[in-house]
Amino acid sequence: MSVQKIKLDIAILLPxxxxxxxxxxxxxxxAMQQTNGIEDVHVVERTADNPARLCFHYNxxxxxLNQVKQLAEKEGAAITERYHHLVVNVEGITHQRKTNLxxxxxxxxxxxxxxxxxxxxxxxxxxxxxxxxxxxVIEWIKEAGLVIRQLPNVPGKKETHVHKAGEHNHHEExxxxxxxxxxxxxxxxxxxxxxxxxxxxxGFGLSYIKAAPQTISLVLYIAAYFFGGFYTVKEAVxxxxxxxxxxxxxMFVAAIGAAILGDWAEGALLLFLFSxxxxxEHFAMEKAxxxxxxxxxxxxxxxxxxxxxxxxxxxxxxxxxGDIIVVRPNTKIAADGFIVKGKxxxxxxxxxGESIPVDKTAVDNPDISIESAERLDAQHRVFSGTINGNExxxxxVTKPASDSTIARLVTMVNEAxxxxxxxxxxxxKIEKYFVPAVxxxxxxxxxxxxxxxxxxxxxxxxxxxxxxxxxxxxxAIATPSAVLSGVARAARAGVLIKGGKPLEDxxxxxxxxxxxxxxxxxxxxxxxxxxxxxQVSETELLKTAxxxxxxxDHPLAKAIVRDGKERLKGAQLxxxxxxxxxxxxxxxxxxEGDEIFAGNLALFESLDxxxxxxxxxxxxxxxxxxxxxxxxxRKSKDYTGIIAVMDTPxxxxxxxxxxxxxxxxxxxxxxxxxxQKVAEAVAAQTGLTDAxxxxxxxxxxEAVKKLKEQEGKVAMVGDGVNDAxxxxxxxxxxxxxxxxxxxxxxxADIALMGDxxxxxxxxxxxxxxxxxxIKQNLFISLGMVVVLIPLTILGIASIGPAVIAHxxxxxxxxxxxxxxxxxxxxxxxxxxxxLTVG
Numbered sequence: 016m017s018v019q020k021i022k023l024d025i026a027i028l029l030p031x032x033x034x035x036x037x038x039x040x041x042x043x044x045x046a047m048q049q050t051n052g053i054e055d056v057h058v059v060e061r062t063a064d065n066p067a068r069l070c071f072h073y074n075x076x077x078x079x080l081n082q083v084k085q086l087a088e089k090e091g092a093a094i095t096e097r098y099h100h101l102v103v104n105v106e107g108i109t110h111q112r113k114t115n116l117x118x119x120x121x122x123x124x125x126x127x128x129x130x131x132x133x134x135x136x137x138x139x140x141x142x143x144x145x146x147x148x149x150x151x152v153i154e155w156i157k158e159a160g161l162v163i164r165q166l167p168n169v170p171g172k173k174e175t176h177v178h179k180a181g182e183h184n185h186h187e188e189x190x191x192x193x194x195x196x197x198x199x200x201x202x203x204x205x206x207x208x209x210x211x212x213x214x215x216x217x218g219f220g221l222s223y224i225k226a227a228p229q230t231i232s233l234v235l236y237i238a239a240y241f242f243g244g245f246y247t248v249k250e251a252v253x254x255x256x257x258x259x260x261x262x263x264x265x266m267f268v269a270a271i272g273a274a275i276l277g278d279w280a281e282g283a284l285l286l287f288l289f290s291x292x293x294x295x296e297h298f299a300m301e302k303a304x305x306x307x308x309x310x311x312x313x314x315x316x317x318x319x320x321x322x323x324x325x326x327x328x329x330x331x332x333x334x335x336x337g338d339i340i341v342v343r344p345n346t347k348i349a350a351d352g353f354i355v356k357g358k359x360x361x362x363x364x365x366x367x368g369e370s371i372p373v374d375k376t377a378v379d380n381p382d383i384s385i386e387s388a389e390r391l392d393a394q395h396r397v398f399s400g401t402i403n404g405n406e407x408x409x410x411x412v413t414k415p416a417s418d419s420t421i422a423r424l425v426t427m428v429n430e431a432x433x434x435x436x437x438x439x440x441x442x443x444k445i446e447k448y449f450v451p452a453v454x455x456x457x458x459x460x461x462x463x464x465x466x467x468x469x470x471x472x473x474x475x476x477x478x479x480x481x482x483x484x485x486x487x488x489x490x491a492i493a494t495p496s497a498v499l500s501g502v503a504r505a506a507r508a509g510v511l512i513k514g515g516k517p518l519e520d521x522x523x524x525x526x527x528x529x530x531x532x533x534x535x536x537x538x539x540x541x542x543x544x545x546x547x548x549x550q551v552s553e554t555e556l557l558k559t560a561x562x563x564x565x566x567x568d569h570p571l572a573k574a575i576v577r578d579g580k581e582r583l584k585g586a587q588l589x590x591x592x593x594x595x596x597x598x599x600x601x602x603x604x605x606x607e608g609d610e611i612f613a614g615n616l617a618l619f620e621s622l623d624x625x626x627x628x629x630x631x632x633x634x635x636x637x638x639x640x641x642x643x644x645x646x647x648x649r650k651s652k653d654y655t656g657i658i659a660v661m662d663t664p665x666x667x668x669x670x671x672x673x674x675x676x677x678x679x680x681x682x683x684x685x686x687x688x689x690x691q692k693v694a695e696a697v698a699a700q701t702g703l704t705d706a707x708x709x710x711x712x713x714x715x716x717e718a719v720k721k722l723k724e725q726e727g728k729v730a731m732v733g734d735g736v737n738d739a740x741x742x743x744x745x746x747x748x749x750x751x752x753x754x755x756x757x758x759x760x761x762x763a764d765i766a767l768m769g770d771x772x773x774x775x776x777x778x779x780x781x782x783x784x785x786x787x788x789i790k791q792n793l794f795i796s797l798g799m800v801v802v803l804i805p806l807t808i809l810g811i812a813s814i815g816p817a818v819i820a821h822x823x824x825x826x827x828x829x830x831x832x833x834x835x836x837x838x839x840x841x842x843x844x845x846x847x848x849x850l851t852v853g
Contacts, residue, residue: 028091052078107161120159131433205294211243236279243286272479292822313400318349355381360404367769436515439494484803489796496832501785517764522782526726530733531687542578544659556656566594642696799824
């Protein structure tokens with residue numbers, strides 16, 4: 016018998032994974048491929064109609080369909096049970112180089128399958144629960160010299176595969192001093208550095224006073240060595256213990272070398288500047304961390320839970336789906352939900368970046384199901400962390416605190432910090448080979464006196480100068496500092512960027528693909544044209560249309576009623592009766608003794624002998640060519656007019672696309688399932704360069720692939736739900752209106768939290784600025800090394816100037832990156848002069 020296939024939903028087999036790209040999917044694939052009778056297993060990516068699945072090719076002579084299903088479910092459950100992820104917020108990672116030591120320390124444990132740390136104090140760990148439980152992993156984190164700020168509050172929870180924001184409590188350890196604390200608390204390193212500088216200055220000053228014994232200067236220099244070298248030695252010992260020769264070790268060797276040669280002042284200067292640079296770098300990265308940590312403070316800690324006619328204060332962790340909370344004027348909304356009573360303006364800037372408060376109102380039916388809430392219009396939905404206006408609101412909770420939009424945003428921003436960008440991966444590789452090369456060069460230079468006419472002390476001094484000059488401090492921090500600042504700035508504006516790769520890629524794009532409905536257009540039809548015929552006035556036609564369509568639940572009918580009533584401004588409307596469908600192409604109703612027919616051309620061509628005129632047909636075709644959907648109205652045998660509706664372009668679409676064009680985006684292509692005429696009509700109104708209509712979801716994927724072949728890189732912009740397959744195949748997937756949408760948040764590389772197309776130029780502008788700063792930082796850091804090494808080898812620059820230039824470049828790089836935190840939206844109009852695409 017031939018091989019047969021079965022497709023099983025990944026979400027059912029591995030219920031806790033974020034998407035089909037998770038490592039656990041590959042573990043399941045590998046495990047099932049080793050099963051007798053299974054010929055092949057592969058991932059089928061999600062489409063508009065189907066979730067992500069695993070396709071099993073099996074031989075029915077050797078294994079039954081039921082056995083395949085049972086084995087897959089059993090193996091999936093075993094993997095979910097076995098592999099857990101932790102995202103932990105820690106203290107003790109004071110600079111980027113420390114992340115390498117933390118990763119090395121944790122990876123030595125066999126149970127840890129992967130680990131990634133960020134300089135802002137976020138550590139992401141995947142571990143095997145058969146080899147260690149969560150408590151053991153937390154102990155290993157502490158053994159790595161870190162203090163935990165926040166912990167998951169359910170250490171033994173078996174179903175926890177991905178740690179979610181909100182599932183933590185403030186651990187009492189978080190109140191202690193971190194690994195760079197001491198007798199002066201968190202500022203100890205900076206104070207030690209300043210004391211080093213004071214001792215150095217005093218010793219140097221006394222050395223010029225003949226009456227002062229030289230011993231005093233020496234004692235002061237030794238004291239300077241102690242204060243300046245305390246943390247340098249501490250970290251050098253830590254790095255050596257983990258089998259790594261980090262920059263702290265190189266600096267310590269250089270300082271000891273200077274002391275051996277009797278150049279105590281230069282050694283003390285080296286330690287002073289290095290420790291000061293460390294302390295300032297720590298301060299700067301702490302600034303970036305606090306910018307991100309501020310997100311966690313957006314949600315209030317308590318809520319007013321309504322029980323009967325009373326409201327009592329409870330912790331937000333106690334709220335459940337279906338609870339009603341009371342939101343007082345000018346206070347933060349405590350949970351995601353929809354308004355069941357009241358109306359107010361809500362400031363959504365903390366989540367979506369919108370600068371103007373948005374009007375919100377209660378739903379017509381407060382008893383709708385929680386499942387239906389996500390489909391509600393935005394005017395009824397609210398998010399945790401947003402700020403109520405001047406009125407009291409009652410909100411029905413749709414998500415627990417741990418799963419709210421702000422909680423998911425915090426989790427994803429934290430995870431984004433641990434994702435290394437392509438440039439950072441490259442610099443890490445360079446550093447891996449660079450440091451040993453420097454050590455070899457330094458050893459060789461120590462023996463230069465054998466081939467050059469100079470003393471050993473001179474050769475040794477030169478070697479120590481080269482050691483200082485070649486230390487790649489600035490290179491290590493160049494990229495991550497910019498990425499962290501960029502991610503933090505984006506989050507503050509309502510843009511979630513999931514790591515360094517999408518941040519870097521977005522800035523190199525010259526082509527964008529857009530979904531139409533809900534992305535470039537409003538996503539709901541609007542009344543666009545009223546064409547009255549014969550003796551009938553536009554007002555009379557509109558009254559008839561509103562009266563008849565009010566009986567229908569069709570979306571087009573609702574659009575005519577909504578916009579028609581707005582145009583009629585409270586005019587007295589007739590009442591229609593006896594609605595019935597006609598031939599599946601329209602409707603019939605009774606109005607003031609007459610039969611009213613409404614429908615498309617096909618209805619009237621097959622209804623009776625009263626056919627529409629050629630002139631009427633031409634008007635209909637003209638409206639439809641412009642992208643409208645038409646509704647013809649007939650009163651008995653007389654044609655009274657045409658009502659046209661259309662999913663109109665967003666108000667900001669044309670201006671946004673013009674901005675993108677001015678930024679150097681050459682191609683802007685719309686991909687839509689609507690017919691080509693509708694696509695071209697929207698393209699003409701918005702300024703798109705291409706419009707590709709009549710596309711099925713799988714054809715959108717092919718269209719994105721075609722664009723990638725033509726342009727090299729392309730972003731797909733959509734709502735993140737129906738567009739997930741196309742997004743997965745693009746260079747960067749961008750979801751709009753991601754606030755409140757779990758699918759959009761999970762599938763996109765970049766999520767625009769607000770339903771605003773205007774956030775797109777800001778995101779691209781920020782990305783380009785970040786890319787530019789990364790390039791500047793690499794130029795500064797590598798340029799300084801390239802200049803200093805020859806100068807120190809030739810003896811032109813000594814330890815003093817070398818360490819000044821070295822630490823200066825590190826600080827320049829860090830503070831240059833921090834400029835991203837102050838990036839303004841108005842900067843996004845600048846077109847990069849030397850944008851490199853590739």
